Amino acid sequence: xxxxxxxxxxxxxxxxxxxxxxxxxxxxxxxxxxxxxxxxxxxxxxxxxxxxxxxxxxxxxxxxxxxxxxxxxxxxxxxxxxxxxxxxxxxxxxxxxxxxxxxxxxxxxxxxxxxxxxxxxxxxxxxxxxxxxxxxxxxxxxxxxxxxxxxxxxxxxxxxxxxxxxxxxxxxxxxxxxxxxxxxxxxxxxxxxxxxxxxxxxxxxxxxxxxxxxxxxxxxxxxxxxxxxxxxxxxxxxxxxxxxxxxxxxxxxxxxxxxxxxxxxxxxxxxxxxxxxxx
Numbered sequence: 001x002x003x004x005x006x007x008x009x010x011x012x013x014x015x016x017x018x019x020x021x022x023x024x025x026x027x028x029x030x031x032x033x034x035x036x037x038x039x040x041x042x043x044x045x046x047x048x049x050x051x052x053x054x055x056x057x058x059x060x061x062x063x064x065x066x067x068x069x070x071x072x073x074x075x076x077x078x079x080x081x082x083x084x085x086x087x088x089x090x091x092x093x094x095x096x097x098x099x100x101x102x103x104x105x106x107x108x109x110x111x112x113x114x115x116x117x118x119x120x121x122x123x124x125x126x127x128x129x130x131x132x133x134x135x136x137x138x139x140x141x142x143x144x145x146x147x148x149x150x151x152x153x154x155x156x157x158x159x160x161x162x163x164x165x166x167x168x169x170x171x172x173x174x175x176x177x178x179x180x181x182x183x184x185x186x187x188x189x190x191x192x193x194x195x196x197x198x199x200x201x202x203x204x205x206x207x208x209x210x211x212x213x214x215x216x217x218x219x220x221x222x223x224x225x226x227x228x229x230x231x232x233x234x235x236x237x238x239x240x241x242x243x244x245x246x247x248x249x250x251x252x253x254x255x256x257x258x259x260x261x262x263x264x265x266x267x268x269x270x271x272x273x274x275x276x277x278x279x
Contacts, residue, residue, distance in 0.1 A: 001159040003054045004032065009077070010058040011038040011070035013223050013245035016121025016137060017089045021058030023142040024085065024117070027149020028054065028156075038073040039223040049082040051162050054152075055111060057102070058087040060121065062241070064096030069224055069241055071105060079110035083165055085152060086116045091123025092133035092269050093186075094178070103170045115152050116170040117277040119145065123265060124244040130262035133272065141275055148277045155279060168278050176273040186268035193260055203240035204247050204257035206233050211254035218246035218255060 008025045012018035018037075025033055036047070049055055055077075059070040066088065084106055088098045095118050103113055119141060123132035137145070159165035203226065206212050212232055219229040226239035227246060235246075247255045 001156055001162060001165055003029075003052065003083075003156055005053045006030070006033050007036060007049065007053060007055045008033060008058070009036040009038060009055060009074070011067060011073060011223070012058065012060065013039060013221065013243035014060075014122070014124060014248055017058040017060050017087065019137050019142065020087055020089055020117075020119045020121070020145050021056055023137075023145035024058075024087065024149040024152070025056050027146035027151075028056075028153045038070060039221075042073055042076045045076065046078045047076055048078045048080065049111075051081045051083075054083050054085070054156070055079065056085040056087065057106065058089065059102065060124075060243075061088050061090035061095045061098040062124075062243075064094060064098060066098045066102050066105070067241065067243070074105065077106070077109055077111075079106070079112070081162065082111050083114045083156070083162070084111040086113055086170065087119060088117075089119045089121040089137075091126070091265070092120050092136070092273055093123075093265060099170050099173065112165070112167050113170065114155065114165060114167055115148070115277065115279040116168060116173055117145070117148055117275060118173065118176070119275040120273055124242065125257060125259055125262040125265060127256075127262065130266040132262070132265045132269065136272070137275075144275050148279070151279050170278060173278040174276045176276060178273075179271060182268040182271070186264055189264050189268075190261075193264075198260050200261065201257060201259050202237045203235040203242065204244060204255050205235060206254050207256045207258075208254050209233060211252045213252055213254075215251070217249055217251070221245045221249045
C-alpha cells in the first residue's frame with residue numbers, strides 16, 4: 001500500500017510530544033510530511049483526511065488523561081478509514097487510560113488505529129529543585145521512536161490494500177513496570193496531603209516581579225491564552241491548564257509552579273520507565 005502524505009498532529013506545550021512525533025514520522029518518511037500544531041487554536045471547520053494518507057497524533061497526559069484542550073482541538077479532525085498512529089507522553093508516573101481514551105476518540109472520527117506508543121517526557125512540574133524525568137525524551141527514546149516509525153512503514157508497505165492494513169487493539173500494549181513500594185508511598189502521601197487540606201496551586205505565578213522583563217514570551221507559548229501579552233504578571237486561573245510552558249520558557253526565571261505534588265513525584269518515581277509500542 002502506498003501512503004501519499006503523512007500528517008504529524010501534535011499538542012505539545014513543552015515540546016516533548018512534538019519531539020517523539022517528529023522522530024516517529026522521520027522513521028516512516030518525512031519527505032511528504034505536513035505538520036499541524038494544535039498548541040494554536042485550529043481554524044474553524046473540519047480537516048478531512050483520505051484513506052491513502054497517514055496521521056500520527058502525539059499528545060501529553062495530564063493526571064492520567066489526554067490533555068482536555070488537546071481533545072477539544074482534535075475535534076476538528078475527520079478520517080475516512082484513515083490509518084492513524086497514536087502516541088501519548090507522560091511524566092514517568094503513569095498514563096493510566098489515556099491511550100485508550102485517545103483511541104476511542106479518533107476511532108469515532110473515522111480513523112483506523114494501526115499502531116500506538118507510550119513515551120516518557122520530562123514532567124511539566126519538573127524543576128532543578130524537584131527533577132522528574134529530566135531530559136526525556138532522551139536520545140535512546142528518540143532512536144526507539146524512529147525505529148518504531150520504520151516498523152510502521154514496513155507494515156504499510158506489506159499491506160497490498162487499505163483493507164489488508166490491519167488495526168491494533170491498544171489495550172494489548174505492554175504496561176511499564178512500576179515498583180510497588182514507591183507507588184504505595186506516593187499514594188499514601190498524596191492522601192495525607194488531601195486529608196490535611198493542603199492547597200494545590202491553580203496556576204503558575206510570577207515569583208519575582210522585578211525579574212519579569214515583560215518580553216511576552218510566556219504569553220506566546222501559552223496554548224490556552226491564560227496569559228495576555230502586556231499583562232504578563234497575571235494568569236487567568238480558569239484558562240490555565242498547568243502545562244507549565246510559561247515556567248519552562250521564562251528566560252529570566254520569573255515564573256514558578258511550586259506545587260506539593262512536585263517533590264512527591266520526584267521522590268517516588270525515580271526509576272525511569274521505558275517507552276512501549278504496539279504495531
